[in-house]
Every structure is written in structure tokens, then in C-alpha cells.
Amino acid sequence: xxxxxxxxxxxxxxxxxxxxxxxxxxxxxxxxxxxxxxxxxxxxxxxxxxxxxxxxxxxxxxxxxxxxxxxxxxxxxxxxxxxxxxxxxxxxxxxxxxxxxxxxxxxxxxxxxxxxxxxxxxxxxxxxxxxxxxxxxxxxxxxxxxxxxxxxxxxxxxxxxx
Amino acid sequence: xxxxxxxxxxxxxxxxxxxxxxxxxxxxxxxxxxxxxxxxxxxxxxxxxxxxxxxxxxxxxxxxxxxxxxxxxxxxxxxxxxxxxxxxxxxxxxxxxxxxxxxxxxxxxxxxxxxxxxxxxxxxxxxxxxxxxxxxxxxxxxxxxxxxxxxxxxxxxxxxxxxxxxxxxxxxxxxxxxxxxxxxxxxxxxxxxxxxxxxxxxxxxxxxxxxxxxxxxxxxxxxxxxxxxxxxxxxxxxxxxxxxxxxxxxxxxxxxxxxxxxxxxxxxxxxxxxxxxxxxxxxxxxxxxxxxxxxxxxxxxxxxxxxxxxxxxxxxxxxxxxxxxxxxxxxxxxxxxxxxxxxxxxxxxxxxxxxxxxxxxxxxxxxxxxxxxxxxxxxxxxxxxxxxxxxxxxxxxxxxxxxxxxxxxxxxxxxxxxxxxxxxxxxxxxxxxxxxxxxxxxxxxxxxxxxxxxxxxxxxxxxxxxxxxxxxxxxxxxxxxxxxxxxxxxxxxxxxxxxxxxxxxxxxxxxxxxxxxxxxxxxxxxxxxxxxxxxxxxxxxxxxxxxxxxxxxxxxxxxxxxxxxxxxxxxxxxxxxxxxxxxxxxxxxxxxxxxxxxxxxxxxxxxxxxxxxxxxxxxxxxxxxxxxxxxxxxxxxxxxxxxxxxxxxxxxxxxxxxxxxxxxxxxxxxxxxxxxxxxxxxxxxxxxxxxxxxxxxxxxxxxxxxxxxxxxxxxxxxxxxxxxxxxxxxxxxxx
Numbered sequence: 001x002x003x004x005x006x007x008x009x010x011x012x013x014x015x016x017x018x019x020x021x022x023x024x025x026x027x028x029x030x031x032x033x034x035x036x037x038x039x040x041x042x043x044x045x046x047x048x049x050x051x052x053x054x055x056x057x058x059x060x061x062x063x064x065x066x067x068x069x070x071x072x073x074x075x076x077x078x079x080x081x082x083x084x085x086x087x088x089x090x091x092x093x094x095x096x097x098x099x100x101x102x103x104x105x106x107x108x109x110x111x112x113x114x115x116x117x118x119x120x121x122x123x124x125x126x127x128x129x130x131x132x133x134x135x136x137x138x139x140x141x142x143x144x145x146x147x148x149x150x151x152x153x154x155x156x157x158x159x160x161x162x
Numbered sequence: 163x164x165x166x167x168x169x170x171x172x173x174x175x176x177x178x179x180x181x182x183x184x185x186x187x188x189x190x191x192x193x194x195x196x197x198x199x200x201x202x203x204x205x206x207x208x209x210x211x212x213x214x215x216x217x218x219x220x221x222x223x224x225x226x227x228x229x230x231x232x233x234x235x236x237x238x239x240x241x242x243x244x245x246x247x248x249x250x251x252x253x254x255x256x257x258x259x260x261x262x263x264x265x266x267x268x269x270x271x272x273x274x275x276x277x278x279x280x281x282x283x284x285x286x287x288x289x290x291x292x293x294x295x296x297x298x299x300x301x302x303x304x305x306x307x308x309x310x311x312x313x314x315x316x317x318x319x320x321x322x323x324x325x326x327x328x329x330x331x332x333x334x335x336x337x338x339x340x341x342x343x344x345x346x347x348x349x350x351x352x353x354x355x356x357x358x359x360x361x362x363x364x365x366x367x368x369x370x371x372x373x374x375x376x377x378x379x380x381x382x383x384x385x386x387x388x389x390x391x392x393x394x395x396x397x398x399x400x401x402x403x404x405x406x407x408x409x410x411x412x413x414x415x416x417x418x419x420x421x422x423x424x425x426x427x428x429x430x431x432x433x434x435x436x437x438x439x440x441x442x443x444x445x446x447x448x449x450x451x452x453x454x455x456x457x458x459x460x461x462x463x464x465x466x467x468x469x470x471x472x473x474x475x476x477x478x479x480x481x482x483x484x485x486x487x488x489x490x491x492x493x494x495x496x497x498x499x500x501x502x503x504x505x506x507x508x509x510x511x512x513x514x515x516x517x518x519x520x521x522x523x524x525x526x527x528x529x530x531x532x533x534x535x536x537x538x539x540x541x542x543x544x545x546x547x548x549x550x551x552x553x554x555x556x557x558x559x560x561x562x563x564x565x566x567x568x569x570x571x572x573x574x575x576x577x578x579x580x581x582x583x584x585x586x587x588x589x590x591x592x593x594x595x596x597x598x599x600x601x602x603x604x605x606x607x608x609x610x611x612x613x614x615x616x617x618x619x620x621x622x623x624x625x626x627x628x629x630x631x632x633x634x635x636x637x638x639x640x641x642x643x644x645x646x647x648x649x650x651x652x653x654x655x656x657x658x659x660x661x662x663x664x665x666x667x668x669x670x671x672x673x674x675x676x677x678x679x680x681x682x683x684x685x686x687x688x689x690x691x692x693x694x695x696x697x698x699x700x701x702x703x704x705x706x707x708x709x710x711x712x713x714x715x716x717x718x719x720x721x722x723x724x725x726x727x728x729x730x731x732x733x734x735x736x737x738x739x740x741x742x743x744x745x746x747x748x749x750x751x752x753x754x755x756x757x758x759x760x761x762x763x764x765x766x767x768x769x770x771x772x773x774x775x776x777x778x779x780x781x782x783x784x785x786x787x788x789x790x791x792x793x794x795x796x797x798x799x800x801x802x803x804x805x806x807x808x809x810x811x812x813x814x815x816x817x818x819x820x821x822x823x824x825x826x827x828x829x830x831x832x833x834x835x836x837x838x839x840x841x842x843x844x845x846x847x848x849x850x851x852x853x854x855x856x857x858x859x860x861x862x863x864x865x866x867x868x869x870x871x872x873x874x875x876x877x878x879x880x881x882x883x884x885x886x887x888x889x890x891x892x893x894x895x896x897x
Binding site: 060076077088090091092093095097100101103104105106107108109110111112113125127129130131132134135136137138145147148149150151152 | 276279280298299300301302303304305306307308332337338339340341342343526527528529530531546547548570572595622624651653654687689690706736777779780798823825841865867868870886887888
């Protein structure tokens, strides 16, 4: 940001003082109105925040049997299933960051349209057999971060064994 | 005139003021600059798109037209993609998208700008589809739940302006969750869609008088960063690039952050407006130099009060440009990985054998494939975060921002230069895990074509394709253009994978062989790149074979027709085959570790040798122009040297050297060295005759990074490696 002159800062200070006073008056008025409303009606229902359950399978689809550890000698793809709940209806983007150690190995993105009940499941296939994972024995703890609209919602680890 | 005031001017006036500033200030080099990205006579916007998609005509492509409508079951949305090639190496500070209104709506609705999350093409995008036969995840475009910015035509302005700074910063660095974000542009939609009566706004498009504008404010990075290591010292040099746009705040100097043992990470981001004193900790490094006088050199030695460089330790230096009001050349916050594109270099001081990298390129994700090379001119790197990078091998700078594609790129993409290409341009051909194949102009990053060659809704490709270059072919090659041959990796079937060939000029599918169909034997997944035999006008492809030898794993196909010439059942193969220079013998190693010599005329096994070290990694490397040929290959625990004599039709095992989970080896005729990436963070240089370890060059030992398959540029004598620390490194070789 540009460094500003002292005169400019003084002018801004006055402006902010007026703004603060106005804001305080507004807040006072709103608080009074809010208290009045509290007496008249019950609190609004709490809106649940979007949540995600991340699962790992060795078979495709969203209804596979999950596990927490896989042998790369037998695994063709690691199927990453994300079960979303409490999604606001409408458009969203899902991002998956697949981390080997602390570094990003691969990322996935999907667009989705959340239904009215806010539940949605996705599956993404991380290739394993014959890939860099198998060729270079990238075994150990892997982590998948699931994000919604660019914000991380869930993180889960999975172990890949030789 | 401050940047803040400038930002809030209406765009036409801003442009005028910007023009005045350009005349008034005579700063010759980088600084905080402003430029307007807009299609014009001097900016072709080759990678741009501007379409609208229509719910009423969900399969209609509407190119070069921008309109947004709210109507029940008849909404329209606009897609605006800018080509940012003119700002390739910079930290983005501000971005305003400006559309000129052609027709006003009846109601002053609010219009939101959303970053598009999926790849689309201007020639193929509709309400239902985004490219070829691939659908959006959600019909009408893949976008987040909340607009980045909104604008409304209240008061009938001539233009609408959206502040899209977070989106553009994320295209250069990453999202707030630290994940890289390809640039697929912005989608504009009415915030109150599905109105009972139609409410439509029309904007000027790239074919109108006032094409869409993106006003960018940015700080360019330093250029030509180099390091020279010596005895207990490292000398850095750099230059300041010429200004691209209107200079707003002139350059002051650089801020250099040093880290020992591990690279300076992408989260190391100085805060704009903050001055840093030397020896201040910043991110995972330390500020070792803060210059205010346009320095172009810094020598880190015993006078460094933060700690002199110690011999034998690898130091990494990240150099931020700094302007007169303390804007640094990072894009966005620490959480975004805002310094990911800021130049960095490595050096190891030593009394006897110091070394330094030529450059380091951050690629956001891991891909251990060797970079593709236009020797001396460009290195191309695909990433598993859907980017295709180009880098100038002489300077390490990017000629344009990475090309955003539709899926993870895992292989080494074939390239051909303009003189040899049937298309007449430097081309790189890419295949990705979304099942798309692309022809990309390597000089500009323009996507010439993007296709789903099997028209199957996206059958993944893991391996890169092989390119049959017509200029190299004999007269038996009868096709008009170069041919890209690809193999699928559809893991849900062990029998129904495919090999498909695509016209290099147009992307049209020329032929395809689908396993278990039309007389083609069962075909399992294909994990590596085919090889072209020009003398036989054939393509050799390896595949898995469902874990046994009951179905083929080595295929020879006619390049013109795809007709199967030979198949061999050698058991699962994940490595690429290689040919001798005269193409009489093909070598291939299977997952059991056996190397086969194949007679290419008869398609039969001549002989084989058990490697005894697990699956062959990547490919064997063949060196020599005549028999006996030297063959080097990697297994699970080491690297091995063989010779093959065509007179005796026999292999001879020469040496084995232990290397931690080695990459594929690389060697060139005339140099008696073999280079291998290792899982210990180093590149091993072996004596090709004896296998003796000459030197292990530390790339990133602090994180024990896995070093990928090396490429050798023998015109510059550079070795390039992709590394699991999400970077590509260039070093001089021999070490």
C-alpha cells in the first residue's frame, strides 16, 4: 500500500471519526430494534455449515466400501469419495488437494449443483497402478483436503503401503 | 497521483490518466504498473474467449457475443476469458474486469462475476457442454456459490466494473486453500435469475467496438536471476525487466529471502507496505538483503550478519522486486502461496566443488515426468494440477503464464518445431486425465484444438502420446499431417482400453483400436508413451495385460490405419519401449523386471534377461549408434548397465549400482555419464562404464524430495528434473 502524507492521514482521521460516530449510532439503534424483536419472536433456526466426509476406496463409485490403508501393489486407482451435507442449494465448486507428505501431488476440481436437501456425493479417481506413485514407491501417509468454493472443509489421511 | 485514487476512477478516465502517466514518467524498468488487457490490433488475445450460454438453446454455441438474461427456464450467462500472456512474470495487486454495455436491461438487476472452475473452449461451450462431448458438472457452468464481485447498471453507466483481484491473484498463485487455480475466466450471471419476464443486458464482445477489458496492476519479478557459488560465498545477479504498462510507483530494489537446506516456500510472502530489516525472519527464510538503490547484485559471504554461507550447505534465495511504496512482487497472501512464482535459485558453496542451479521453476504440483525440450529454446512441463508451463531455459522466466487445461497432465508431452511440424508452428501435444487431447502452439500457449478423441465422455490418458512427424516419415506414411497416438488408462476395464490416433493439425480422430472390439484383442490400461518406428511406419505401444500373459502387452500398429501388425504377451508392462537407432531391435522391460530384445521385422522375442530388481522404471535408455549397444535401466533399488550385441543376439550384464528408488536413467552418446533422479533428493551422476557414483548433486535434500526422470539439453548442457517439491530445477552438467 502507498505510504500517505501526514496531512492526508489527518484528513482521513477526521473522516473516520465521523464514520465511527455514525456507526455507533446505527449499532445502538439496531441493538434496540433487535432486543424488541427478541421479545416478539423466537431466535431464527441455526443454519448448519457445510460439512464433508472424505472416504477412500479401491473400487469406483460413491457407494464403495471404504478403508484407511491400501497396498499400491494391488491398487489400480484410489477412489476418493466426498459425501457433502448441509450444502446451500445452488452452484458450488469442489476442490480436492491430494498431498504426498506436505506437498501437493495432484488436484481435482468439480462443479456441482447442490439439491434442496443439501446432500451431494462425488468420487474422483487418483491413478495409482503404473503411475508415479507405483513407479517411485510414493508410500506412507497421504492427505486429502476437500474444499468447497475455495475453502477447506475436511481433511483426511490415507496410508499407501508397498 | 496515488494508486488508490487511480483505482476508483472510472475506467475511460483511468486509461487517459494512465496514458498521461506513461508520458510523464520515464522510469525505464519494472515497478507497480498498470496495463489494460483487451483485444486490439496489438493484442490478439489468442487464448481469450467470450461467449454466452443459453438455457433455452442448451446445445448452441454462441461465440463472440456477451449477453446475460434472467428468464424462467431461459437464463443466459456470459463467459469472459482473458489471455494474460502479456503479464507472464508478475505479482498481481489489483484486477478490474470492465464490460461495456451495449443494451441496457429493463430492470437494474445485480450481475455477479464468478471464477469458472472447469476448462471450456470458445468453439464448443454451451449451456450443457463445456468442450467436445464433456458436460459441465452443473449445467450452465461450474462456479462457486458466491460471486467474487457484483455490479449493477443503476444510473445507466456506460460500463460495468467488477473487482476480480482475488480471482486473478489465484490464477497466478493459488486459492485461499492453497490449491492452484487454472484461469478459465469469469462467468457473469444475473443474481436474480429465472424471472417471470425477460430481463437482458448485452455487452460488447471481442468482435464489437469496445471489447472486454481487464485492468491489471502488478509488480514484475526480476529477470535473469543467476547464482555463482564459491568458497563460503554465493553471488547473485539479476536484471529488472522493461515496463509492460504504465508505471505507477517506480522500482526501488529487491528483497532477498534465504533459506538453508530447503527451498523458500510459496507461503513466504512479504506484506505490502511493510519494510523489512535485514536478518528478519520471513516465512521459512530470513531476509538477507533489502536494497533501495536498484541493485543488480548481491554477494552473500562472511559479511552477512545473518550468518555467512557455510560450505556444503545448499542455500535457496528468493528475490522479490520492491517498489517505492513497498509493493512486493507476490500475488496474494501467504495462505494463497503468494510467492510461488517469485524467482528462486539454489547454490552450494564449497572450497572444491561449488555449484548452483541455472533456475528453479515452481509448478504448483508434482509431476515426475522429464520436461519436454526445444533444445536451447524452451522447456515444457505439464503438471497434475492441469497446467502446461513453458520456460525459457536460458533465463528461467516464463514466456507466458501457464496454459490452463482440463485435467492432470502426467506424461512428457511430445513437441515438434515449426520447421518440422506439418502445422508450421512449434507445437506441443498434450493429453490429460480428463480424456482430452490438445494441440498447443508452444510459442504463444494458444490452444489450437482440444478434443475428446474417443468421443466417450472423457476416457483418461495418463501417458503422453507419441507423435508421428510426417517430415521424418518415409513414403509409406500416407497421412497428410503429423499424427498423435495415445493410449487410454481406463482402470475400470482390463480389456476395453484403446489406442487412438489424432490428426496433429486439426485434432480429428484418424483411427482408433478399442480392445475387445472389431477384432482387436483385449487391451488393459496403458501407462507409458508409445514409440514410433519410422522405418516400419509403425507405432509400438505397451500396456498391462490383466496381471498375466493371456492377453497382449506389446502392440505394433500401422501408423496409417491402426491395423495391428504384431502383438506379444509379455506380462504387465508400465514402461515405454525403445528402439536402436537403426530400428532393427526394440527393447522393452516388463513389470517382472525382464528386459526383452524384440526383432522389429518379425515381432518376435530375440532374447531376454532378468533384471532381478523389480519392475522396469520408466524406460530403458539405449546409447550407441552400432552394436554393441549400451543399455541402462532402473529397477526398485538401483540402476543397471547392460550391453546388447546384435551379432551374438545376447545381453551382457555389466554393473549394478544402488540408488534410492531411482528414476528412469538418461545418458547421451559421447559422454560417459548416466544421470538418475533419486528419492534422496539428489541427482546421481554415474560412470557409464563402471556404474561408479561420481557425484550426488543435492536438489532438495532438506525435504528428501523425490527427483523425477531427468531431461538433458545438450545444446546448453543443462539437466532438468521435476521434483516432488513441486518445482523444476535446471543445473549445468556434467556436474
